[in-house]
Amino acid sequence: MEVLNFHKPHPFEGDSVQELEQDFQNVIDEYLTDCKERNVEPEQPYKGTFNVRISPELHRNIAVYAIEHGKSLNAAVEEAIGNMVG
Numbered sequence: 856m857e858v859l860n861f862h863k864p865h866p867f868e869g870d871s872v873q874e875l876e877q878d879f880q881n882v883i884d885e886y887l888t889d890c891k892e893r894n895v896e897p898e899q900p901y902k903g904t905f906n907v908r909i910s911p912e913l914h915r916n917i918a919v920y921a922i923e924h925g926k927s928l929n930a931a932v933e934e935a936i937g938n939m940v941g
């Protein structure tokens with residue numbers, strides 16, 4: 856199933872907090888309506904954390920890489936994933 860990307864800009868505006876909140880809600884409602892009309896799933900938010908299982912040897916290798924480059928294990932894994940997916 857296709858996922859509709861919500862990362863494109865969706866500006867909202869208003870002259871008061873109440874108007875901003877209402878316009879924001881309208882943008883979300885329009886997005887959800889568009890998803891329903893196109894029969895696509897709305898994009899789900901990502902926390903930026905996930906568990907991954909790798910071999911002990913690969914775990915050691917990335918940990919050694921991180922230490923040798925003065926990085927945390929998380930930073931080294933993020934770098935590796937970033938190199939793979941751009």
